[in-house]
Amino acid sequence: MKIDNLVIMEEKENNKKLDEFKNNNSKMKIGILGGTFDPIHYAHLATAEFIRDKYSLDKIFFIPTGNPPHKLGIKTDKYDRYNMVLLATSSNKNFLVSNVEIERNERTYTIDTLKYLKKTYKNAEIYFITGADAICDIEKWKDVESIFDLATFIAAARPGINQLVAQEKIEQLIKKYKANIISVYVPSLDISSTYIREQLKDGRSVRYLVPETVENYLYKNKLYEQGDE
Ligand SMILES: Nc1ncnc2c1ncn2[C@@H]1O[C@H](COP(=O)(O)OP(=O)(O)OP(=O)(O)O)[C@@H](O)[C@H]1O
Ligand SMILES: O=C(O)c1ccc[n+]([C@@H]2O[C@H](COP(=O)([O-])O)[C@@H](O)[C@H]2O)c1
Numbered sequence: 547m548k549i550d551n552l553v554i555m556e557e558k559e560n561n562k563k564l565d566e567f568k569n570n571n572s573k574m575k576i577g578i579l580g581g582t583f584d585p586i587h588y589a590h591l592a593t594a595e596f597i598r599d600k601y602s603l604d605k606i607f608f609i610p611t612g613n614p615p616h617k618l619g620i621k622t623d624k625y626d627r628y629n630m631v632l633l634a635t636s637s638n639k640n641f642l643v644s645n646v647e648i649e650r651n652e653r654t655y656t657i658d659t660l661k662y663l664k665k666t667y668k669n670a671e672i673y674f675i676t677g678a679d680a681i682c683d684i685e686k687w688k689d690v691e692s693i694f695d696l697a698t699f700i701a702a703a704r705p706g707i708n709q710l711v712a713q714e715k716i717e718q719l720i721k722k723y724k725a726n727i728i729s730v731y732v733p734s735l736d737i738s739s740t741y742i743r744e745q746l747k748d749g750r751s752v753r754y755l756v757p758e759t760v761e762n763y764l765y766k767n768k769l770y771e772q773g774d775e
Contacts, residue, residue: 549633549759549762549763549766550766552633552759553629553632553633553763556632556633556636557629557632559636560632560635560636560642560643563639563642564642564644567605567642567667568666568667571668571669572669573669573670573671574604574605574667574669574670574671575601575602575603575604575670575671575673576603576604576605576606576607576663576667576670576671576672576673577594577597577598577601577603577605577606577607577673577674577675577700578606578607578609578659578660578663578672578673578674578675578697579593579594579606579607579608579609579675580609580610580611580647580656580659580674580676581608581609581610581611582610582611582614582617582620582627582739583608583610583611583627583630583631583739584620584622584627584739584743585622585627585630585739585742585743585756585760585764585769585770586608586627586630586631586634586635586739586756586760587737587738587739587742587755587756587760588735588737588754588755588756588757589735589736589737589738590608590634591634591635591638591757592732592733592735593675593677593702593732593735594606594608594641594675595638596702596732596733597673597675597700597702597730597732598640600730601673601700601728603640603673604640605640605641605642606640606641606642606675607642607643607644607663608631608635608641608642608643608644609643609644609646609647609659610624610627610628610631610643610645610647610648611624611647611654612624612647612648612649612650612651612654613650613651613652613653613654614647614653614654615653615654615655615688616683616686622769622770624648625648626763626767626769627648628643628645628648629763630756630760630763630764631643633757633759633760633763634756634757634759634760636759646659646662647659655687655688655689656674656687656688656693657687657688657689657692657693657696660672660674660693660696660697661696664696671698672696672697672698673697673698673699673700674697674698674699674700675699675700675702676699676700676701676702677701677702677704677707678701678702678703678704678707678709678712678729679704679706679707680701681699681701681712681715681716681719681727682707682711682712682715684699684719685719690723691723694719694723694724694725694726697726698726698727698728699725699726699727699728700727700728700729700730701716701727701728701729701730702730702731702732703729703730703731703732703734704734705734705735705736706736712729713729716729737755741755742755742756742770743770746764746769746770746771747770747771747772748772749772752764
């Protein structure tokens with residue numbers, strides 16, 4: 547099947563899964579993995595699945611950022627990032643993709659997304675998953691005090707991020723904001739979107755770093771090619 551048709555089909559399937567989930571009123575635990583996903587890679591998927599399994603979460607929502615405050619210079623179209631997330635997650639029945647940030651025209655802040663999720667999924671307990679790098683920066687996020695009232699945070703150890711420093715920061719955050727933060731070791735995969743963009747810019751392989759459908763999509767759409775910054 548042509549990659550464009552596959553995206554259309556996967557979006558339809560995803561919307562069906564979202565509708566079913568919205569109509570389910572039972573108590574659920576949902577994990578959120580927000581990210582720029584420029585592009586999504588196997589470390590995102592493996593981290594999400596490991597945490598879903600470890601904490602018995604019912605679903606993981608992948609939420610690609612729209613206009614995030616901290617990455618103003620993203621060159622990749624937000625719909626390309628969203629489409630690649632759809633392709634990457636479709637084979638897992640417990641993974642869902644939300645376009646709530648992609649469709650917001652203003653700056654996208656996690657606090658607004660968490661408020662939306664609380665309103666939409668009234669019976670859900672929310673777990674926001676981040677890498678250790680993201681949690682260390684959380685005090686720069688909008689309305690950090692209120693953020694901790696809306697979700698439990700799960701901070702995944704990440705290669706290249708000093709875990710002792712991250713742990714110290716997490717303990718400070720717990721004390722200062724009475725935050726619910728759990729740190730977790732996940733099987734490490736030293737992959738980043740930056741590395742993938744660099745490989746592609748140099749005309750090198752990204753095979754086995756991203757799902758094959760994502761690889762096909764980024765070649766078809768000439769994303770991150772030589773000459774792109
Ligand atoms: N290899 C990894 N291990 C654990 N967590 C990760 C890993 N890569 C990304 N994450 C986490 O996933 C979330 C979304 O990440 P993001 O989309 O920014 O990817 P990235 O690889 O960090 O991108 P970039 O290299 O462009 O900064 C963040 O919370 C980030 O910390
Ligand atoms: O709300 C904020 O102020 C805020 C500032 C920086 C990052 N975030 C969120 O942190 C998540 C991970 O971001 P990133 O850059 O690692 O993709 C993603 O969901 C962002 O929306 C949120």
